[in-house]
Amino acid sequence: MDLGEASDFVKALSVNQRGVKWSDRPSALLKGLSKWKDWKKLDAFTSDAKLFDKKLAREKLTFFGWLVAAGSDDPHPLNPDHLDWLRRANERENIPDYQISELCLAMPAFSLLLKDGLVAPFRNQLAGVFSSSNLSTMELNLALGAQSETIEQISRRTVILELNIASIRNELNGNCPEDRFSDFLTKFDEKERRWEFLEKYPVLTKIFTQRLEDWILATEEFYSRLGADRALLQRELNLEQSDELRALRCGGDKHNHGRAVTVVEFDSGKKIVYKPRSVSLEAGFQRYLRFFNSVQMNVQLRALKVIDRKDYGWVEFVEHKEATSDAAALEFHKKLGFVLGLVYSLDGVDVFFENLVASDADPVVIDL
Numbered sequence: 001m002d003l004g005e006a007s008d009f010v011k012a013l014s015v016n017q018r019g020v021k022w023s024d025r026p027s028a029l030l031k032g033l034s035k036w037k038d039w040k041k042l043d044a045f046t047s048d049a050k051l052f053d054k055k056l057a058r059e060k061l062t063f064f065g066w067l068v069a070a071g072s073d074d075p076h077p078l079n080p081d082h083l084d085w086l087r088r089a090n091e092r093e094n095i096p097d098y099q100i101s102e103l104c105l106a107m108p109a110f111s112l113l114l115k116d117g118l119v120a121p122f123r124n125q126l127a128g129v130f131s132s133s134n135l136s137t138m139e140l141n142l143a144l145g146a147q148s149e150t151i152e153q154i155s156r157r158t159v160i161l162e163l164n165i166a167s168i169r170n171e172l173n174g175n176c177p178e179d180r181f182s183d184f185l186t187k188f189d190e191k192e193r194r195w196e197f198l199e200k201y202p203v204l205t206k207i208f209t210q211r212l213e214d215w216i217l218a219t220e221e222f223y224s225r226l227g228a229d230r231a232l233l234q235r236e237l238n239l240e241q242s243d244e245l246r247a248l249r250c251g252g253d254k255h256n257h258g259r260a261v262t263v264v265e266f267d268s269g270k271k272i273v274y275k276p277r278s279v280s281l282e283a284g285f286q287r288y289l290r291f292f293n294s295v296q297m298n299v300q301l302r303a304l305k306v307i308d309r310k311d312y313g314w315v316e317f318v319e320h321k322e323a324t325s326d327a328a329a330l331e332f333h334k335k336l337g338f339v340l341g342l343v344y345s346l347d348g349v350d351v352f353f354e355n356l357v358a359s360d361a362d363p364v365v366i367d368l
Helices: 007-012 022-039 043-047 051-059 063-071 080-092 097-106 108-116 120-132 137-168 177-189 191-200 202-228 230-237 280-295 326-345
Strands: 245-255 259-266 271-275 306-308 313-316 356-359 362-365
Touching: 007 080, 007 191, 007 202, 022 063, 043 051, 051 063, 080 120, 080 202, 097 108, 097 120, 097 137, 108 120, 108 137, 120 137, 120 177, 120 191, 120 202, 137 177, 137 202, 137 245, 137 259, 177 191, 191 202, 202 230, 202 259, 202 271, 230 306, 230 313, 280 306, 280 313, 280 326, 326 362
Parallel strands: none
Antiparallel strands: 245 259, 259 271, 271 313, 306 313, 356 362
């Protein structure tokens, strides 16, 4: 695909990446002023009068510069590197169909994702990223299985919108909804049709490709750290040397370019938690709990094992368990009061139900 013909992709440039011809600036200024007036009516800007000024400062733009960039219908990149993501996306579109079929056979999670259909326009983008990765298909399959819904959510609404448009226009063949949906997906087997979709939604295309690239980098980083720390995990968290990886489960919000807290499960059933950020706060809290246990012998609060690796860490997994008896339930609530007291003493404010696990008689804070 000739990128020179794909002019609509420049609409995905952020305002501080846009250059505008001098001859286009008067009309762009007027359109930008109209957009600015509409922006001022948004709740975010009416509730914070300084929000727009903060945005200008963050993007290093003058008010005039923002108006021109936001109002331009035909901007160009100030730096050619601003369209590097598009060049990489274009290269991935050349992945041959047989290679996608091979990946589907080796990666059931990928096959299922394509079968669901909500990433159909991006099938080659996914295949291209997988093919260029140094990870094995088994490692990729486990990681994709843990994050497929997150990836699907990026394009879900837009693909459903296109499906409804095609249905209203009677462009789908088939005698039943299943057949018509299959016909809709088959159209994305054609490169021209995929590229037409990508160009129609340039911002979505940029977001999808960049998040996909962030995800594969974060995944490679996870496996590298797991391999490097294997001996440490055996020693500190009682992981057996022969225990093979079985499954991954991601949870919580995404941070730092798509990294997520991940529950790592092994063939033995053993689970540990990987946190792609510093766990020094968790480690300090566990030391606080152990200190409390040393001076308060009547109540022993459960403290977790934590491995702090500065930029990331590993934490003992806590299984949710119902109280085994009335006595255990009473003990749980007694301990909960002490835990809340300790959190309060540290000015803790983020301990709510998702960050607290009930494990029989033990209330355990799992995130700080």
